[in-house]
Amino acid sequence: MANQLISEMGLPKSIANVFAARNIRTAKDALSLTEFDLMELVDMGLTEVTSVLVHISERVSPPHQTARSLLQQRIQNEQLAGHLPTGLKGLDEALFGGIPFGVITELVGPAGIGKTQFCLKLSLLASLPTRHGGLDAQVIYIDVESKFSSKRLIEIGAQSFPEIFHMSGMAQEMAGRILVLRPASLAEFTESLQQIKILLLERRVKLLVIDSMAALTSGELEHGASKINPLGWHISFLKSVAELSRIPIVVTNQVKSQSSDEAWRYNFQEPLGVLCAVGTRRQDLEDTSKYDSHLIAALGIHWAHAVTIRLILETISGERFIKVAKSPMSPALAFPFSITSSGISLLNDDGIEVVGQEISTIHCHDVCML
């Protein structure tokens, strides 16, 4: 849309020529300039420039539809109105059917908690035939840290869906649908993304897993090191590809500790440790000690804004929980889970409601860090 040529927009020839002569060839070129800049550049009056911009804008604007027709489309065209069921009943209910299509779902948690296990299970689920709840499609698994284990994948498959995997050749077919890529650097990763875009848009691949995104830039995203986020392009790319191809993209992320320096607050909030009122005194003192060190998701706040669903995997007093920390459509619920031979299974489908800042904190080991 942005790269539409001005010469093809039905503008009078004379105007299109003047624009081309000044190197304004695409809609993006024209709309990146203010009316004033354009006037100066093409030496035209204000009314003329404004009407040209309005003409171009109308051509380039995206179409609209009502929310109602959007919903109907999803229900009619997509499985479960656009969701990939995870097989975890409580989680699927909380997410209105499963991992949603068209957006980025993030799994974040400390090392060894089960993120890769979850990804393996999801890859398998997507490759299954539709009558078994799958997408009957290929999966691309970008394995940055070489954690992908085909052996484990087959084990999960055989334990979870014995009726399918016992049929000869099925294991091979399912595993054959999962393409594993192993980029050695951020540059290689960037290149692979561009190459698989075609596959994604052709709808043969219906799930993209990136395990893990954080490993691609470890060390490069130091706070304040650079104004430009090295993953900035990738974030936009992933979001738009997910949207255009209506597939789910699942990304895993690591945790890092946050120093007291990074206890972020706005300038209108009282600094920590200040005694505001008698009733809040104890809470503030507790707050200061808690901020000594606690875990946050890596990749920064820009990334946190970009993901649509954030699932936090954490341990509290030896028990593992998967928590819906960010979701436009679900309440914050935490489900206890365990890792078994058939992947991940929930110990309780009702979930525990989580309130307040607990929603976004990440616990590790038995010590409650926040």
Added chain:
Amino acid sequence: MEVGRLPISAALKGKLVSAGYTSLSLLSSLSPSHLARGAQTAWDMLHEEELLTRITTSSVDIDNILGGGISCRDVTEIGGVPGIGKTQLGIQLAVNVQLPIHCGGLGGKAIYIDTEGSFMVERVLQIAEACSNDMSATNTVSQDVHAGKVGMQPRDFLENILYFRVCSYTEQIALINYLDKFISEHRDVKIVIIDSITFHFRQDFDMALRTRLLGGMALKLMKLAKKFCLAVVLLNQVTTKYAEGSFQLTLALGDSWSHACTNRIILYWNGNERYAYIDKSPSLRSASAPYAVTAKGIRNSVSNCKRIKLM
């Protein structure tokens, strides 16, 4: 002398030129009041403001600090950390604008411009259902029947939200330019929500260009709000900046942008509660109020220790 050569800021030049003053000679014969063409007396404006209805946020506490709700003819920026409820509030307003005036709405339609893909249609349905149930529960049926209307169904709410998906900054600028014509053809639109205004301007942008483009967008949106008497709500993300010896949270898009919007509300966590804080407003005092995000949408906080803080 051309306005272009005057030693004034690019933003000012843009404003003069868009008002038709392209050379110094045109300006020299004017008096300041003449230049502020389209000005009204304060008395006329007061009358107009009293007639303005506002859109409820579904949280009584927030409505109170806002003087009744989100106001029309104004651009309101709402920012906050991920997960605080910006999109929730945006969707709630898109539903609430459709309510009849005596229920806190404007009986109009909503334009929802989605730049990030956060618009989850299942959630919109959930919020619309809750709204529809609340309406029929509050016994306004007799009034509506008298007026010839039937209770609004969830599908009606969804039918009145016009959804645009924007995938690049070029599309965003184009759409904002096009809105004038679009809304002239859809006069019942009473709110334009952009979720979020930030996303396509965050990465790899030349700062000077970004400032100019954002400034231009803000002006056009303000014109839209005034011309069609509708509310414009812009959702913004947060970033960190280094100030006073430590990193602080602040809304994204920089300092010049923070001057561009008339009203600014920041949603933040205070202990275990979500709060809304009026960071900037020409007529409302700085205050913060708690709210909750429930299965039904934005609602009043039911906490025992909530307090509305006046700053």
